[in-house]
Amino acid sequence: MRPSLYPMNETFDTVYAPSSAVGGAICVIRVTGGDSRTIANRLLSKPVENRPGLLRHVQIRSGAGVIDDCMAVFFAEPKSYTGEDMLELHCHGGMQTVRSVLAALSEAGGVPAEPGEFTKRAFLNGKMDLSAAEAVMDVINAQAERSLRSAVEQLGGSVRRKIRAVENTLLDARSAIEAAIDYPDEAEESAYASLPGILRAAEREIASLIEEGRRGRILRDGLKLVILGRPNVGKSSLMNALLGEDRAIVTASAGTTRDVLDERLSIEGVPVRLIDTAGVREAADEAERIGVDRAKKAMESADVVLLVLDGSTPMTAEDERLLRETEGKTRIVIANKRDLGVCVKDALSLSCKTCEGIEELKRRIAAFAAPSMQSTAAITNERHIRALELALEAIRHAKTQTEPDCIATDLSEALHLLGSITGTDVDAEVVDRIFANFCVGK
Ligand SMILES: Nc1nc2c(ncn2[C@@H]2O[C@H](COP(=O)(O)OP(=O)(O)OP(=O)(O)O)[C@@H](O)[C@H]2O)c(=O)[nH]1
Numbered sequence: 001m002r003p004s005l006y007p008m009n010e011t012f013d014t015v016y017a018p019s020s021a022v023g024g025a026i027c028v029i030r031v032t033g034g035d036s037r038t039i040a041n042r043l044l045s046k047p048v049e050n051r052p053g054l055l056r057h058v059q060i061r062s063g064a065g066v067i068d069d070c071m072a073v074f075f076a077e078p079k080s081y082t083g084e085d086m087l088e089l090h091c092h093g094g095m096q097t098v099r100s101v102l103a104a105l106s107e108a109g110g111v112p113a114e115p116g117e118f119t120k121r122a123f124l125n126g127k128m129d130l131s132a133a134e135a136v137m138d139v140i141n142a143q144a145e146r147s148l149r150s151a152v153e154q155l156g157g158s159v160r161r162k163i164r165a166v167e168n169t170l171l172d173a174r175s176a177i178e179a180a181i182d183y184p185d186e187a188e189e190s191a192y193a194s195l196p197g198i199l200r201a202a203e204r205e206i207a208s209l210i211e212e213g214r215r216g217r218i219l220r221d222g223l224k225l226v227i228l229g230r231p232n233v234g235k236s237s238l239m240n241a242l243l244g245e246d247r248a249i250v251t252a253s254a255g256t257t258r259d260v261l262d263e264r265l266s267i268e269g270v271p272v273r274l275i276d277t278a279g280v281r282e283a284a285d286e287a288e289r290i291g292v293d294r295a296k297k298a299m300e301s302a303d304v305v306l307l308v309l310d311g312s313t314p315m316t317a318e319d320e321r322l323l324r325e326t327e328g329k330t331r332i333v334i335a336n337k338r339d340l341g342v343c344v345k346d347a348l349s350l351s352c353k354t355c356e357g358i359e360e361l362k363r364r365i366a367a368f369a370a371p372s373m374q375s376t377a378a379i380t381n382e383r384h385i386r387a388l389e390l391a392l393e394a395i396r397h398a399k400t401q402t403e404p405d406c407i408a409t410d411l412s413e414a415l416h417l418l419g420s421i422t423g424t425d426v427d428a429e430v431v432d433r434i435f436a437n438f439c440v441g442k
Pocket residue numbers: 229230231232233234235236237238249250251252253254255256257258277278279280336337338339340350351352353354
């Protein structure tokens with residue numbers, strides 16, 4: 001169903017944009033809109049055939065002569081990504097070729113596309129629901145295998161299917177209320193009597209989607225690991241060992257790391273944000289004091305703290321204090337420098353120098369994310385989770401009401417919020433904001 005967001009008689013320009021990075025061997029330039037066929041016939045050496053989807057060898061021509069010798073494919077509406085007539089040019093990727101092709105497209109009547117305009121049109125033309133359109137950027141941004149799998153499922157309509165199921169429950173509730181409003185005398189015996197049960201079911205369904213979504217957020221945002229410890233125990237060395245590259249500066253003197261370093265990586269398929277911090281101690285100067293404050297702040301927002309000790313020497317008072325401060329957090333206590341000897345027990349013994357124990361650490365980190373990894377079909381988009389939370393509030397409010405009219409109002413609110421997720425009931429402004437965060441050409 002096409003949402004009636006914009007005036008129905010509004011016609012869209014024919015727009016174009018490079019969809020792959022300029023500077024590679026080949027650059028894909030896409031054109032979408034009602035004039036795509038005219039533009040193709042004007043610029044290409046061969047007219048558009050009645051066999052859409054055929055990749056053909058063509059020359060692109062403008063007033064000055066042939067600009068490029070390349071491949072082109074035409075998709076006739078509605079069988080295209082956007083649902084409109086579309087032209088895709090697979091031209092040479094050099095800066096000047098791309099510049100000349102874009103200039104020719106402009107001369108032929110095209111307009112540069114806005115960010116996300118192709119996917120926005122796909123949504124507006126009913127080719128995909130809004131939640132699937134939003135998943136397109138998650139697919140592009142996915143940093144780990146499981147994140148990608150989750151995004152691909154959402155692209156395939158997993159969010160829409162879950163929302164539809166809850167909508168059906170709420171529609172049952174609404175018919176029960178309508179019966180009560182139409183035949184108030186029979187309300188007790190009618191379907192209205194089943195309303196409390198239906199509302200409880202809706203509440204359960206939405207609450208479990210929210211819970212599953214919160215766990216699944218790790219798939220989108222990464223498990224946040226904060227490396228903490230006193231100076232010189234090997235925190236930055238640990239970051240480098242996990243990353244497999246010399247990212248952080250490592251030196252033999254204490255107080256090397258001053259600021260917070262933030263890197264993304266994948267550990268056994270789990271997306272991770274790894275954060276290295278300044279060694280925690282009584283700071284020697286202002287910069288170090290700020291670094292230590294930042295380290296403590298990072299610790300508070302961590303999903304898992306990696307508390308590093310120097311396992312080759314006895315524990316210090318600072319180590320003891322950090323052990324106490326992180327007691328309530330999810331943490332892994334690490335005794336580093338195993339190659340120099342093992343003094344500290346009850347900790348994961350490893351060496352950043354020889355990499356002994358690093359694999360075991362990776363396994364333990366991945367284990368923390370295991371519950372989140374179960375369901376790659378969870379609703380993980382923050383906008384969707386927020387709408388679900390508000391819908392849950394509306395249902396809970398409905399449960400406290402006795403008048404059918406008031407319950408009906410709450411149900412309409414909940415249905416509106418669910419519709420804003422899939423895009424059947426959403427403001428143009430929200431849609432514009434979503435696609436403004438896309439990249440150009442997608
Ligand atoms: N032998 C040995 N030395 C290590 C190991 N890990 C780190 N080091 C050494 O310990 C010193 C400190 O390492 P860093 O990684 O800079 O320590 P840090 O905890 O980040 O220190 P600050 O940033 O100052 O808080 C360096 O000389 C490292 O080479 C290890 O497993 N074995």
